[in-house]
Amino acid sequence: MAYTPKILAFAGSTRSESLNKKLIRVGAEAAREAGAEVTLIDLRDYPLPLYDGDLEARDGLPENGRKLKDLFLANDGLLISSPEYNNSFSAVFKNTIDWVSRPVEGYPPLECFTGKVAGLMSASPGYFGGMRGLFDVRKLLSMIAVDVLPDQVAVPKANTVFNDNGELTDEGIHKRVVALGARLTDTINKLKG
Numbered sequence: 001m002a003y004t005p006k007i008l009a010f011a012g013s014t015r016s017e018s019l020n021k022k023l024i025r026v027g028a029e030a031a032r033e034a035g036a037e038v039t040l041i042d043l044r045d046y047p048l049p050l051y052d053g054d055l056e057a058r059d060g061l062p063e064n065g066r067k068l069k070d071l072f073l074a075n076d077g078l079l080i081s082s083p084e085y086n087n088s089f090s091a092v093f094k095n096t097i098d099w100v101s102r103p104v105e106g107y108p109p110l111e112c113f114t115g116k117v118a119g120l121m122s123a124s125p126g127y128f129g130g131m132r133g134l135f136d137v138r139k140l141l142s143m144i145a146v147d148v149l150p151d152q153v154a155v156p157k158a159n160t161v162f163n164d165n166g167e168l169t170d171e172g173i174h175k176r177v178v179a180l181g182a183r184l185t186d187t188i189n190k191l192k193g
C-alpha cells in the first residue's frame with residue numbers, strides 16, 4: 001500500500017487577518033492535492049507562556065507544549081509560513097519551537113524534529129516578501145536536525161494577492177506554492193515510502 005506523508009502546517013502569526021495564515025491555507029491544500037495528510041493548526045489555539053526556565057522547573061512543559069510536541073512527533077513533515085519581524089522570525093514561532101524542544105520523560109531529545117522535512121514560505125506587504133526572515137527560520141530548523149527543502153516561497157506585496165475569500169489571486173505565486181506542497185509531499189514519500 002502507498003505511504004501517505006503526514007504534514008503539520010502552521011503560520012508563525014496568531015493575527016486573525018494574518019497574511020501568513022492565508023498563505024499556509026493555500027500551501028496545506030496544495031500538499032493535500034499532492035497526496036499528503038495535512039494537519040493545519042493555528043498557533044492561537046495553543047497559547048504558551050514566554051519560555052521561562054523557572055516556570056518549566058516548577059510546572060514542566062505546559063499542556064499546549066505537550067500537545068504541540070505530540071503533533072510534531074506524529075508528522076513526517078512541516079509546512080511553515082513565517083512572518084518576517086525585523087528581518088527574522090516572530091517571537092510566537094520561536095517560543096513555540098523553544099517549548100517543543102524541551103526534553104520530557106519518554107521523549108528522546110529533539111525526536112520531534114529529527115529527520116522531519118520542512119517546506120518554508122513567508123508573506124509580507126514588503127518588497128522582499130519576508131524572505132530575509134526565512135534565513136533565520138532555515139538556520140534554526142537545520143540546527144535542530146530538520147531537513148529544510150532548498151525551495152521556498154516568499155510572497156511580496158502579500159496584502160494585494162488574496163481576495164476577500166482568502167484565495168490567492170496571483171497565478172504565478174499560486175503555481176510556486178503548489179510546487180512546494182508537491183515537492184514536500186514527494187520528498188517525504190521518497191524518504192519514507
Ligand SMILES: Cc1cc2nc3c(=O)[nH]c(=O)nc-3n(C[C@H](O)[C@H](O)[C@H](O)COP(=O)(O)O)c2cc1C
Nearest residue numbers: 013015018019020083084085086087124125126130
Ligand atoms: C514587530 C514587527 C516587525 C516587522 N518587521 C518586518 C520586516 O523586517 N520585514 C517585513 O517585510 N515586514 C515586517 N513587518 C511587517 C509584517 O510583514 C506584516 O505585519 C505582516 O502582515 C505580518 O504577518 P501576518 O500578516 O502573517 O501577521 C513587521 C511587523 C511587525 C509587527
